[in-house]
Amino acid sequence: VTAIRELARRYGTPAYVYQLDEAAAAAEALIAQLPQPSSLYFSLKANPHPEVAATLRETGCGAEISSTGELAAALDAGFPAERCLVTGPGKADDETREALQAGVRLFSVESVHQLCQLDRLARATGTWPEVLLRLNFDGAARAGLRMTGRPSQFGFAATELAGVANHLRELRQIRVCGVHTFAATNVADEDALIDVLSASIGAARQVRDALRIELRHVDLGGGFAAPHGRPGKRQLYPALRARLTERLDQELPGWRHGDPAVSFESGRYLTATCGTLVCSLLDVKESCGRTFAVADAGVNHLGGLAATGRVLRSQLRPLMAAELDDDPVDVDLVGPLCTPVDLLSTAMPLSAPRPGSLVELPNVGAYGLTASLVGFLSRPLPVEVCLRGDRVTSSTRLQLRRITSERQGA
Numbered sequence: 281v282t283a284i285r286e287l288a289r290r291y292g293t294p295a296y297v298y299q300l301d302e303a304a305a306a307a308e309a310l311i312a313q314l315p316q317p318s319s320l321y322f323s324l325k326a327n328p329h330p331e332v333a334a335t336l337r338e339t340g341c342g343a344e345i346s347s348t349g350e351l352a353a354a355l356d357a358g359f360p361a362e363r364c365l366v367t368g369p370g371k372a373d374d375e376t377r378e379a380l381q382a383g384v385r386l387f388s389v390e391s392v393h394q395l396c397q398l399d400r401l402a403r404a405t406g407t408w409p410e411v412l413l414r415l416n417f418d419g420a421a422r423a424g425l426r427m428t429g430r431p432s433q434f435g436f437a438a439t440e441l442a443g444v445a446n447h448l449r450e451l452r453q454i455r456v457c458g459v460h461t462f463a464a465t466n467v468a469d470e471d472a473l474i475d476v477l478s479a480s481i482g483a484a485r486q487v488r489d490a491l492r493i494e495l496r497h498v499d500l501g502g503g504f505a506a507p508h509g510r511p512g513k514r515q516l517y518p519a520l521r522a523r524l525t526e527r528l529d530q531e532l533p534g535w536r537h538g539d540p541a542v543s544f545e546s547g548r549y550l551t552a553t554c555g556t557l558v559c560s561l562l563d564v565k566e567s568c569g570r571t572f573a574v575a576d577a578g579v580n581h582l583g584g585l586a587a588t589g590r591v592l593r594s595q596l597r598p599l600m601a602a603e604l605d606d607d608p609v610d611v612d613l614v615g616p617l618c619t620p621v622d623l624l625s626t627a628m629p630l631s632a633p634r635p636g637s638l639v640e641l642p643n644v645g646a647y648g649l650t651a652s653l654v655g656f657l658s659r660p661l662p663v664e665v666c667l668r669g670d671r672v673t674s675s676t677r678l679q680l681r682r683i684t685s686e687r688q689g690a
């Protein structure tokens with residue numbers, strides 16, 4: 281509490297505070313729960329902050345990136361291009377070309393268009409990238425946010441793979457070296473997660489047999505859960521390693537010698553618990569029998585994805601940063617924006633809330649600032665063009681730029 285008070289006094293609020301040691305500890309904990317040998321990609325979409333990303337690089341992670349902004353963040357954080365994997369259902373020519381020119385050679389491909397695009401750009405840049413086919417397979421996820429086994433923008437369904445095989449024969453500059461799955465996110469139930477990842481292993485083997493592709497790399501994705509905006513510790517999956525090892529031995533026996541190499545991906549597990557958002561209350565007021573605490577941070581700084589219904593607001597459980605004995609009052613914690621959508625949390629017990637009180641929102645190191653709607657995936661903002669009649673009077677683009685005001689020794 282004292283440290284938070286001191287940071288708030290020194291840097292002001294709202295402030296995201298990241299404990300780098302916790303990010304490193306989370307990576308070590310996750311690696312220890314995964315079958316070995318395997319590698320782990322850090323998904324920069326969860327938190328592209330250069331120091332957070334560099335901390336995870338130091339633990340041995342590669343970088344899973346989905347935009348030019350994330351490529352720049354990964355390179356800034358010191359990830360070598362050959363440790364980057366490009367994923368995502370929407371890849372612009374420019375983004376793919378930049379990744380190739382930067383030396384990235386591994387791409388997850390989600391459609392025939394993306395296969396042809398990568399082949400064309402590889403020829404144009406004189407590069408020889410490798411491809412993981414992203415699969416949209418059945419049989420996964422009873423929990424979490426499911427991303428497979430139903431119509432979606434993600435990957436190839438089993439019925440589409442025969443068509444893909446025909447295309448592969450014509451594409452000369454790219455080589456399919458394996459498959460990529462990412463079936464669900466935030467799967468807290470261990471059995472459900474094991475089912476999801478086991479189904480991914482089975483799907484990889486089936487696709488290898490059906491398409492007769494080389495299977496040198498199987499990226500099983502992830503789904504490792506983490507608390508968000510409420511107190512809580514890192515999830516533990518005590519049976520995961522043994523049960524996935526068994527399944528890998530059955531389906532892909534060469535995996536123990538790297539044939540295929542197995543990898544996983546995680547954003548939220550690696551970064552959620554390292555981050556806290558500290559904000560100040562600007563006002564506390566009664567309205568028709570309810571108490572509203574108005575904070576200086578709102579859905580523009582946290583929970584942008586909540587606006588799309590992805591995060592349950594009622595899950596946010598702020599902690600009072602002040603040490604006060606008073607009985608807690610149930611408040612609706614709102615931000616300063618002029619919209620009723622700017623609601624962080626309902627009926628949250630806060631002790632003696634008053635203007636100037638500090639409030640901590642714990643475990644928001646993943647999908648915090650970066651998941652504000654314009655910040656997500658570090659994609660460029662749209663251009664704004666003004667016209668008078670048919671004359672363009674201006675074209676401008678708002679910049680989101682990280683400015684380092686102070687860097688201190690380790």
Ligand SMILES: Cc1ncc(COP(=O)(O)O)c(C=O)c1O
Pocket residue numbers: 323326344367368462465466501502503504545546547548549646
């Ligand atoms: C392909 C892919 N990889 C990794 C992630 C990161 O997920 P999480 O932060 O839940 O680990 C996502 C999230 O949607 C994803 O779509």
